[in-house]
Amino acid sequence: MKTWKKLLTVLSATALTSLVALAPATALAEDALPAQVQAIKDAGVLKVGVKEDVPGFGYFSPDTNEHEGFEIDLARKIAEEITGSADNIEFTGVTAKTRGPLLDNGEVDMIIATFTITEERKETYNFTDPYYTDEVGFLVKTDAGYSDLASLAGKNIGVSQTSTTQAKIEEEGAKDDLTFNFSEYATYPELKAALTANRIDAFAVDKSILAGYVDDQTSILEFGFAPQEYGVTTKLDNTELNDYLNDLLDKWEEDGTLADMKATHGLE
Structure with a gap:
């Protein structure tokens, strides 16, 4: 009887040790990010090209010296999701002419700047599903x-x-x-x-x-x-990042987050 008790004790200890060893790996698997998203997280900051002259979407207020608008809120929400904080973000002002080149040369990770999705542009850039239609x-x-x-x-x-x-x-x-x-x-x-x-x-x-x-x-x-139709725009080879962003937009469309952000800026 003592032998069986000892054996059961050893087996229980072994099983517990195995479970403890497996727990971090399981957690790691659940938290794993695509490499292109992990790179942004590792950098500690999300770099986004935004408009600074479009009230309601992307605007730099001379009164507050702050960026504001629906697309600014969307960018901060993405930064929070990837880096853990909405403040881990760096905005770069863009125009219709400069937003593409800034993305091409790597100065920004993505563009959220009333960038209209077209079939021609899809040959050069990745676009998410539309987050706004005008x-x-x-x-x-x-x-x-x-x-x-x-x-x-x-x-x-x-x-x-x-x-x-x-x-x-x-x-x-x-x-x-x-x-x-x-x-x-x-x-x-x-x-x-x-x-x-x-x-x-x-x-x-x-x-x-x-x-x-x-x-x-x-x-x-x-x-x-x-x-x-406006989409979040990334480099053409950033397919993992594009898929990740689409998942976020789908989630926020379903739970009303996007609608709330639009309403905040009078864009219902």
């Missing part, structure tokens, strides 16, 4: 009398450099043989200033962006076209 619109002087696309035929339309806006307007206008003149500007404040100074007849971009530039002399025309 449409192209026009900001005009309220007393100018414009009402639809036909009323802008032959007028000078201001657009952002390298954006998809001009091509979408030309495509829409071609349906009715409408043609337009275009002027490109580097930033949205420059476009608004050009409209104010009558150097352009209309400022064209996605409606939610235009909303941040409406004043008592301007208004956004009611009609819109060409749905614009």
Whole structure:
């Protein structure tokens, strides 16, 4: 009997030791991150390219010296998920022209900057599923009398450099043989200033962006076209990171996190 008790004691001790040894490995497996995500965690900071001139999405406030907007909140949420803190983040201001090159040269890990998903761009970059969908619109002087696309035929339309806006307007206008003149500007404040100074007849971009530039002399025309879907953008070979981000967006779409962030900034 003593022999059996001793044997059972030894076996129990062995089993317990095995379980203790296995526990860290199991925990490690559950917490394991894809290599491309782990690299960001190891660096201790998430580097994100964001807009600084789009109220509601990405804006750098001169009053607070802080970045604010829906896309800023989204970037911080991702940083918290990867690094453990929403403060472990480094923002770099981008424009439609500079966001691609900054991603290409590795200065940022990702772009969250009203970057419209297109089939052509998918050949160069990875895009997540859309986190926001908008449409192209026009900001005009309220007393100018414009009402639809036909009323802008032959007028000078201001657009952002390298954006998809001009091509979408030309495509829409071609349906009715409408043609337009275009002027490109580097930033949205420059476009608004050009409209104010009558150097352009209309400022064209996605409606939610235009909303941040409406004043008592301007208004956004009611009609819109060409749905614009925004995605978080990474390098083409960062497939693991892209898949990880898609999983996060899916989770936050389902639990209402994205809807809450949009509502906070009036983007329902």
